Amino acid sequence: MNSIPFEQGPIRPVDEADSLLIRTTRGCPWNRCTFCSLYKDMKFSLRTVEEIKKDILSAQAYFDGHPFETCFLQDGDSFVMKTKDLLYVLTALKEAFPSLKRISSYGRAQTMVKKTPADMKEICDAGLNKLYCGMESGSLKVLExxxxxxxxxxxxxxARMAADVGMDTTQFIILGLGGTELSDIHAMETAKVLNIINPNHIRLLTIGVKPGSGLDRQMAEKTFTLPTETQMIAEQRLLLSTLDGITSHYANHHSVDLLLEVRGQLPQDKDRLLTVLDQFLSLNEADQIHFILGRRLGYYRNLADMGNEFICGRAGQKNQAEPSRFL
Ligand code: SF4
Known part of the structure; x- marks a missing residue:
């Protein structure tokens, strides 16, 4: 296949693997979060509607009738566009790809609140009906x-503005984001906000510290202490146990998460998910380390694999050979 003849941004959400990707903005209009280096060296810019329309028509020709049902608008925040420009792009997309049922985008809370309820309704009615929002934490202290x-x-x-017009919303939470210093407050205040907004989907990610990032510097200055994997599972237990009265789908969703089997529908699966977290937390320290190493080296997919003698034996040999990579 020829190289793609229209512009593509660096990332898309995990759930958008089969989606058409159309870039509306380049980079992130904020670009200051200490844990994120995704767009670090990229100057933010809005693309013109003419450029975006040209890309949509190139995509239409390139994919030659492929019946896409979903499209994701890249990069960091399409809501930063003027409403009339966003509506123009959404209309052009639906004309070029009439099979589209869902158009999604990242949306920053601080940008979305600048739209009016009427803007949000028009945007949703024009087709942008799914949002991915990185709230990361519900704690003001952690966010600051x-x-x-x-x-x-x-x-x-x-979140209320989006829900009121019928947009489906996914909220991302980052385990460990408050460090050991703010772990409890991060878990409890995040649950408190989630209990209020009741998003359609809650997706958990696990903090990673990128070399040279602001978080890396905060660690060097000893103002941020990275929790251990076990501490982050305890944090998740506190968060999940504090969720109350909501009907979200809750999932550890990314390979960076330790326990991928923590995935289910609230409220009916809450006890089952808590049991998984408790199973890990009740392991003795040696078994926790064994599982973490086996999982990170790719031997284990979930806790139940530890009961498989063959996989467990292979993971044990490998752990003895390579423990320093993870300890
Ligand atoms: S986390 Fe999101 S808002 Fe923050 S810098 Fe990265 S892309 Fe921008």
Whole structure:
């Protein structure tokens, strides 16, 4: 296949693997979060509607009638576009790809609250009916510490604005984001906000520290202490046990997460998910380390694999050979 003749951004959500990708903006209009280096060296810019329309027509020719049902608008925040421009792009997309049922985008809370309810309705009616929102935490202290540039109030207001017009929303949470210093407050205040907004989907990610990032510097300055994997599972247990009265789908969703089997529908699966977390937390320290190493080296997919003698034996040999990579 020839190289793609239209512009593509660097990432898309895991759930958008089969989607048409159309780039509306380049980079992130905020670009200051201490834990994120995704667009670090990229200057943010809005693409013109003419450029985007040209890409849509190139994509239409390139994919030659492929019946895409989903499209994701890249990069960091399409809501930063003027509403009339966003509507123009959505209309052009639906004309070029009439099979589209869902168009999605990242949406920053602080940008979305600048739209009016009427804008949100028009945007949703024009086809942008799914949002991916990186709230990361519901704690103001944590959000300020990592320079996220949003507040619990803006998270709640923007989530309500989206829900009121019928947009499906996914909220991303980052385990470990408060460090050991703010772990409990991160878990409890995040649950408190989630209990208010009741998003369609809650997706958990696990913190990683990129060399040279603001978080890396905070660690060097000893203002942020990275929790251990076990501490992050305990944090997740506190968060999940504090969720109450909501009907979200809850999942550890990314390969960076230790326990991928923590995935289910609230409220009916809550006890089952808590049991998985408790199973891990009740292991003795040696078995926890064995599982973490086996999981990170790719031998284990879930806790139940530890009961498989063959996999467990192979993971044990490998762990003895390579423990220093992870300890
Ligand atoms: S708003 Fe999102 S994309 Fe932008 S710097 Fe923060 S985490 Fe990264």
């Amino acid at each position: 510490k990592v320079k996220k540039g949003i507040t619990p109030e803006s998270i709640i207001t923007s």
